[in-house]
Structures are given as C-alpha cells and as structure tokens.
Amino acid sequence: MNVFKFGGASLKTSAAVRNMTGIVKNHKQKPLVVVVSAMGKTTNALEHVVSLYRQGLSFQKELTELKTYHINLANELFTEKTIHQKIEDLFDRLVEQLTPGPDDQVYDQVVSFGEIISSVIVCDFLMQEGVACAWKDARQYILTDDCFREGKVNWEATRKNIQSLIPELENKIILTQGFIGGTAGGHTTTLGREGSDYTAAIFASCLDADSVTIWKDVPGVMSADPKRIPDAVVFHELPYKEAAEMTYYGASVIHPKTIKPLALKGIPLLVKSFDNPDLPGTRIHECHVEKLPPLIVFKENQCLVSCRVTDYTFINEQQLSLLFQAISELDIKINVMQNSAISFSFCIDYRESKLVALLEKLRHHFEVYYNTGLVLITVKNYDSQTFETYRKQKNLLLEQSSRSTLQVLVKP
C-alpha cells in the first residue's frame, strides 16, 4: 500500500491534473491513497477572502475569480458538465461559512474549501479516465482538537477511522484532501499551512503503508533552493533525522510534521518530480550518508526581538524564565536566540498580531527593540567555503555557529 501526495503546483492547470492522472494510473496496481492539496494558489486566495471579510470589505471579485479559475480548469478536463453544478454548490457553501465568529475558526471553515473543491474535481476526473476511485472527506477520518489553524491530531481515533478504509482499498483508489481535519463537534480544522504532506504521513502511519511519495515541482530534496543557488544538488537519500532538521531550519520542501510519524514506523518518504516521474528523486529513510554536501536554507520574513534589562542588573535565569513564559503562552517559535550581559535577542517568524501581543507582555519588564523584514540563513554541514561566504554577508545582525551549523540573520 502506498500514499501519494500532490501539492497545489502539481494541480494548478488542466495539463497538470492530466499529468497526475497519468502518474496515478501507472501505480494503481498496488492499493493507493491519494492526498491532494488545493489547486495552484487557491489557499492564498482564500486567506485573502477571509481577511477582506474580516475587514468588512467586499470579497466578491476575489471569490468570482477563484470560481472562474476552477470552472475554466474543469471545462478543459470534462466532457460532461455536471461538475459545474458541484463547483457552484461548493462555492455557495463556502460563502455560508463567512459569518461572525472567532477568527481562526472562521479561517478554517473557509480556507478548507480549497482542498474540498480540488478533491472533487480530481476524483471526478480520475473516474472519467476509468480509474476506480472513492472520494473521502478527510474531516471524518483525521480527528483533531479544536485548536483552529493548528489542529492537533487525536491519533487513536484517527487510526481507527483510517483503518476502516482498508477493505475498500482492495479495489479502489482512496482520494482525500490534505491539510484538513475535523473536531469531535463537527467543525473543520486545518493542520497548518502546507500541511498536506502531514496528512499523507498520517494516512501512511495509520495504514502501515510501504511508502509515501510527495510529487513536487523539483527533482527531489535539494541542497538549496535552485532559484537562489543554481548549482544546488539533489540528495539521493537522506536519513530521517537530517530531513527533520532541514525542515526545522525552514526548508519548505516538506512540512515539518511529516517526518516523525513516518520515522516512527520506518516508512520511507520519497520526494519526486511530477514533471519527470522516472527520475529517482530523494529517498528519506533510515540510512547513513557518509558526507552530505552543505545544505543552505533561507527563511524569510523574520523578526529579531531584543530585550534589554534596564536597571544595571544582568540578564538572569528569572528574567529568562519570564521571557520564555511569555513566548510560549503566545505559541511563538524561536528560530534562533542569543544573550549577552544585558540583553536577550531572539528571532521569530513575523506575524504582526503575535508580535504586538508579545511586546505588550514584555514591555513591563524590559526595554524592547525589534527589526522586521530579515532573512535567517542556515548552512548545515558547512564546509570552509560556505562558512566564509555566509559569514561575510552584508548587514549581518546576528551570527551563531556550532560544529556543523552556521546561522546568520541579515537585513537584505
């Protein structure tokens, strides 16, 4: 049994959907679960709709554009036009979710439609192409708590739900949505942006799959973003631990939560090119690689917060504990930190509302400064050349290195 995940880029046009259908047809001899994301940039567009709604602004134009995008794509795929009514109905239901309520909850009810619509189109197309396929609503299988936008999986219930699919997998492909889950109370949750990879890992773990394949617009996991660094190379294989650390530093090729459930069960994760499915791609599994080339990760939109003590004392453990308490209460993740005699500095992903709340908490105890618009560059497994190059970056605000990893925070 295998699990395939197709992301937004591999479904963004009718040609891409045909291509994915070809890949599925070539692999359907074995039982297969297919997890799909929203098409193209749909999730971003839906986030924008939610934000307009929240500000009391009109979102009609954006929504119409999004519906037209899906209908046009469907027009190029289907001979029968029954799909139109389905798309119309789904957009009607989406609009019904734009009602007053807690921000994150409303966000999940609306943004999840990207995956629902995509999966309906893909399932109907697979069936038109003669692939036996069962559409499943992931919200009825992946059970989460009600931590909206960051749903935490109830593994026991989820495992039971997903295992109920085993008999059906004998003669059909199971097609479901990435990124979304459901609460016991029937609300939709999302698992964090780019969370479809995680969905694939959840299904694979619960079904004891032989492998998970993530089909991407790159030839595999690369040593850097090839758009930034043209001579980046593809890793042929990577240990789980290495891959997990990469995602921690911000490598966006795989969602950070994906590795753990797979590593725990020893299920290999393959990252392959959907444009060149015959290329080997990257195999992430239990292995030992003698010498990995340096891996370079750029994490954008960073914010550096510096807290200074004001009363001629030094930063002490009590103050540090106060700082960590505030940071953890707001569910903020520190990407890198450093302290000196009188100040403690840390770098976080910039999110305005979180930053405002944090400053509010810290202001009573410290003099607080911050910089935004920064880039955190991590060089893992550096060599002397990469070490020198990245330390000599202009506008360097913070630098930190260990025996294997260099991190620099720069203002571009």
Ligand code: ASP
């Ligand atoms: N569609 C969601 C997102 O763009 C989930 C995913 O693509 O993995 O964040």
Ligand code: MG
């Ligand atoms: Mg995506």
